[in-house]
Amino acid sequence: MAEAHADPNKDAPYDLIYWHVIPGRGEHIRLCFVEAGVRYSDTAFNEGGMDTLHAYISENNTGDERNPPPLAPPILKHGDLVISQTPNILMYLGPRLGLAANGGNDIFKINELALTALDGLSNEVHNCHHPIAIDLYYEEQKEECLRRVKDWVKHRLPKYLGYFERVLAGKASGEGPWLYGGVLTWADLVFFQTLDGTTYFFRKAVAAARKSGKYDRVFQHYEAVKARPRIAEYLPSVHRQKYSNYGVYRYYEELDVEAE
Amino acid sequence: MAEAHADPNKDAPYDLIYWHVIPGRGEHIRLCFVEAGVRYSDTAFNEGGMDTLHAYISENNTGDERNPPPLAPPILKHGDLVISQTPNILMYLGPRLGLAANGGNDIFKINELALTALDGLSNEVHNCHHPIAIDLYYEEQKEECLRRVKDWVKHRLPKYLGYFERVLAGKASGEGPWLYGGVLTWADLVFFQTLDGTTYFFRKAVAAARKSGKYDRVFQHYEAVKARPRIAEYLPSVHRQKYSNYGVYRYYEELDVEAE
Structure with a gap:
């Protein structure tokens, strides 16, 4: 169970991979970082950001040894972790950003x-x-x-x-x-x-x-x-x-x- | 974070609240119990099961002190925990039923x-x-x-x-x-x-x-x-x-x- 593990990525930077131009589903992730006052990078505002995004969702990407390929953005990279699906990213971030009430259940x-x-x-x-x-x-x-x-x-x-x-x-x-x-x-x-x-x-x-x-x-x-x-x-x-x-x-x- | 808490419901029975007649979204939950060989109750097969289900999703239900009301089944009751939304129930059950690989991330x-x-x-x-x-x-x-x-x-x-x-x-x-x-x-x-x-x-x-x-x-x-x-x-x-x-x-x- 999750409870038994330390978090190897605790001090890694947060990188959001999402489309530019639209707020879209990436906006849910952004609002969490904003409310928590936690810095993050965002391909929507980075030079070459869309190249990064397209490489992740390319049909040639089969992921790596620890991460399946993402089907679509938003994608979160945190240390060696790469995950997608909005509610999934939110559930990962919520406890880490102090947005999960008392944690536990x-x-x-x-x-x-x-x-x-x-x-x-x-x-x-x-x-x-x-x-x-x-x-x-x-x-x-x-x-x-x-x-x-x-x-x-x-x-x-x-x-x-x-x-x-x-x-x-x-x-x-x-x-x-x-x-x-x-x-x-x-x-x-x-x-x-x-x-x-x-x-x-x-x-x-x-x-x-x-x-x-x-x-x-x-x-x-x-x-x-x-x-x-x-x-x-x-x-x-x-x-x-x-x-x-x-x-x-x-x-x-x-x-x-x-x-x- | 979730990691810090013991599970007060560890030994409680699992109750699935779902429609009868159709496999529907409840079937994802059932297959987890089946594969794990873990017993559970199921309103689809219990006398009075649909009354139980309708009480949970009634517009008069505002939940209880620890649980928001569910909008729709499937619903899982496990001890004092009542949760809904298929992927949410699956994420709760996965580690508990040994269906979560090595846990952690x-x-x-x-x-x-x-x-x-x-x-x-x-x-x-x-x-x-x-x-x-x-x-x-x-x-x-x-x-x-x-x-x-x-x-x-x-x-x-x-x-x-x-x-x-x-x-x-x-x-x-x-x-x-x-x-x-x-x-x-x-x-x-x-x-x-x-x-x-x-x-x-x-x-x-x-x-x-x-x-x-x-x-x-x-x-x-x-x-x-x-x-x-x-x-x-x-x-x-x-x-x-x-x-x-x-x-x-x-x-x-x-x-x-x-x-x-």
């Missing part, structure tokens, strides 16, 4: 909340502009998108907002605005970022949800993360990349629908 | 592989019968499904089969048929189950992929898991539920397309 509660936010407010939202195929352009599946978003804002958005409202109302969330254990964890950063992106995509529907008063804890949580000193300093900086129509969170006026 | 390599199999060969396949909305019946989105599966078998199926072929060819997979470290881990069980379900859904496309000779390691891996003594005994038993058109993996003749 708390990491499984936090991972559960992070996975649920990523499922609902990232993967499902992504599929709102690519319901048919990731390989096709949005413009090639516009009609299907419109059909999908109408259902999504009506059924799925309230499902996830209601779920997190319930989590925040529950005893396990503890005192204060956070999702678990009364302290800020990586799940709070993930939920913040997924709601921020969803708000960019679905301006009208999220504004209506906020106004409804049904999800007050959710929006207080959002503001509480945004007001964390290091996050507040980061968000207007050049390192916080803008959403654009290459990423998970996009803005198409015709898809910005209200729940009927 | 190996769990992050294994989780990466499990998440990738679930993304590609479970979530993406599920969306092949529900591209527009989970809340609508297949029959209400048939046309979109047909468009989606044609793209999926052409682009996505080979992407994932090729990826796992590459993992199996890589040094980190070690000797023998397994994905990581030369031993069977929970990622092997997940990849087996996702490929088994995908084969049920896309009979023609998977048969063609097998015949192509491009993915020999992948299909040898599949056969190696299937031949594990406890798995081989389990698969024909009543506890291995049949795929049906309520679950992730379905069969619609019109969607059983070949790559063009």
